[in-house]
Amino acid sequence: KNQVEQSPQSLIILEGKNCTLQCNYTVSPFSNLRWYKQDTGRGPVSLTIMTFSENTKSNGRYTATLDADTKQSSLHITASQLSDSASYICVVSANQAGTALIFGKGTTLSVSS
Amino acid sequence: DADVTQTPRNRITKTGKRIMLECSQTKGHDRMYWYRQDPGLGLRLIYYSFDVKDINKGEISDGYSVSRQAQAKFSLSLESAIPNQTALYFCATSPRLALLNEQFFGPGTRLTVL
Numbered sequence: 001k002n003q004v005e006q007s008p009q010s011l012i013i014l015e016g017k018n019c020t021l022q023c024n025y026t027v028s029p030f031s032n033l034r035w036y037k038q039d040t041g042r043g044p045v046s047l048t049i050m051t052f053s054e055n056t057k058s059n060g061r062y063t064a065t066l067d068a069d070t071k072q073s074s075l076h077i078t079a080s081q082l083s084d085s086a087s088y089i090c091v092v093s094a095n096q097a098g099t100a101l102i103f104g105k106g107t108t109l110s111v112s113s
Numbered sequence: 114d115a116d117v118t119q120t121p122r123n124r125i126t127k128t129g130k131r132i133m134l135e136c137s138q139t140k141g142h143d144r145m146y147w148y149r150q151d152p153g154l155g156l157r158l159i160y161y162s163f164d165v166k167d168i169n170k171g172e173i174s175d176g177y178s179v180s181r182q183a184q185a186k187f188s189l190s191l192e193s194a195i196p197n198q199t200a201l202y203f204c205a206t207s208p209r210l211a212l213l214n215e216q217f218f219g220p221g222t223r224l225t226v227l
Contacts, residue, residue, distance in 0.1 A: 004155065032213050043117070043203050043218030044156075051213070089155070098144070098207055098214030099169070103155030 002027045004104035006090050012110045017080055021107045023073040023090030034091040035064050035075045038106065044089055047075070080111045116140045117219035119204050125225045132191040134222050136204030143209040145187040146216065147171075147179060150201040159202075162187055163209070194226040 004025045013019050025033070032051045036044035048057045048064040050073075057064050061078045077084055087106040094100035117138045126132050136145065147159040148171075158171030160179040168179060176198060180188045191198055201223050205216040 034215075041221070043205075043220050045218070046215055049213045049215055091155075093214070096214060098146075098216060099158065099161055099171070101156075101158065101216075103157070105153060105155050 002092075002094060002102045004090055004092050004102050006088075006104040006107050008107060009105075010108040010110070012112060013080055015080060015082055015111050015113050018076065018078050019080060019109065021075045021077075021088050021090075021109070023075070023104060025071050025073070025090070025092045025102070025104075027071075027092040027094050027102050029094055030068065030071075031093040031096050033064075033066055033073050034093065034101075035062070035073075036089040036091060038087045038089055040086070047088075077109075080109075082111050082113060085109060085111045117204060117206055117217055119202075119219040119222050121222060122220065123223045125227065126194055127227050128195055130194050130226075132194050132224065134189045134191075134202055134204075134224070136187045136189070136219055138185050138204075138206045138217075138219075140206055140208075140217060141184075142206035142217070143184065144207045144214075145181065146205040146207075147177075147187070147189045148203045148205065149173070150203060150221075156203065159189065191224075191226075194224075196226045199224060199226045 007022045035047040038044040050066045063076045089106045090104040146161040148156040162181045204219040207216045
């Protein structure tokens with residue numbers, strides 16, 4: 001069964017600190033892996049999309065990594081800000097059409113001052 | 114994302130009522146999707162449409178129907194709402210020629226069925 005597992009479920013960090021969120025997946029076939037940020041009461045917003053051949057992709061203070069051999073991905077947030085408080089969702093696409101997205105449950109990040 | 118709007122944003126209804134959720138987009142995208150999000154679960158695809166005359170069932174289409182009235186409009190209907198359809202509903206769009214089919218989500222509709 002296709003699954004995307006994220007850890008930790010929730011995380012609290014101090015403003016200015018770095019953090020890393022984890023994503024393990026068992027999805028076949030694999031097309032690409034996405035990280036989304038979802039603010040409370042809002043729709044998910046794409047942070048990065050990586051294909052099989054990409055190991056790292058950055059978007060400002062967000063850096064995603066992908067190890068297709070071990071089927072693991074991480075999202076590293078540098079110098080966290082209060083506005084980073086949100087749910088971060090790992091999504092694996094099993095086709096290029098985008099009609100077979102397997103969503104993780106998300107990691108809830110709280111950044112405190 | 115203001116380019117994808119959903120109405121209503123919140124709705125409370127009773128079991129057995131017919132409900133329509135609407136989605137409009139100004140992105141000019143051909144592809145549109147409806148998802149639902151339940152607490153503690155990932156988003157799940159209900160229906161999707163690749164153009165005005167194309168409608169496809171997703172993972173959890175039972176109890177739902179859709180209408181693609183125009184390129185910019187995609188509506189989701191619950192013919193006879195039941196309590197386990199209480200959830201957060203998201204519309205999403207993507208361009209037809211996008212290599213990785215990135216999807217852009219609306220702000221969501223919170224539906225409560227009593």
